[in-house]
Amino acid sequence: MDCIFCKIIAGEIPSAKVYEDELCFAFRDINPQAPTHILIVPKEHIASADGISGENSKYVSAIFEAIPKFAAAEGLTTGYRVITNCGEDACQTVKHLHFHLMGGKKLPENMG
Numbered sequence: 325m326d327c328i329f330c331k332i333i334a335g336e337i338p339s340a341k342v343y344e345d346e347l348c349f350a351f352r353d354i355n356p357q358a359p360t361h362i363l364i365v366p367k368e369h370i371a372s373a374d375g376i377s378g379e380n381s382k383y384v385s386a387i388f389e390a391i392p393k394f395a396a397a398e399g400l401t402t403g404y405r406v407i408t409n410c411g412e413d414a415c416q417t418v419k420h421l422h423f424h425l426m427g428g429k430k431l432p433e434n435m436g
């Protein structure tokens with residue numbers, strides 16, 4: 325499958341890795357929108373939030389269990405934002421489910 329995030333997980337494309345376990349992989353966004361901008365992805369290819377089901381939701385649980393640990397490690401004591409873009413209207417550019425963890429500054433209130 326020609327998926328850039330699958331290639332990052334496999335180590336075929338370099339990334340600034342933050343964390344990895346058997347279910348999820350986290351790395352720094354190549355085009356950061358905030359001082360901390362980490363992408364957390366499931367190790368199984370799921371195309372978007374629209375593909376989450378009872379069969380694969382363990383990946384999403386693992387990601388959301390890891391997020392507070394990343395936030396603490398990054399010193400995001402005054403808050404952070406977690407978003408996922410799903411599909412064309414949300415401008416999803418990489419078709420592998422990913423959650424953006426952003427913080428380290430006051431983020432804009434308006435999200436579109």
Ligand code: DGP
Nearest residue numbers: 328339352353354355409415416417418
């Ligand atoms: P989205 O619009 O939600 O699909 O965001 C995709 C994000 O992925 C975007 O913020 C840039 C990031 N990205 C794309 N290609 C690469 C890459 O090769 N390496 C890294 N680290 N990030 C990437």
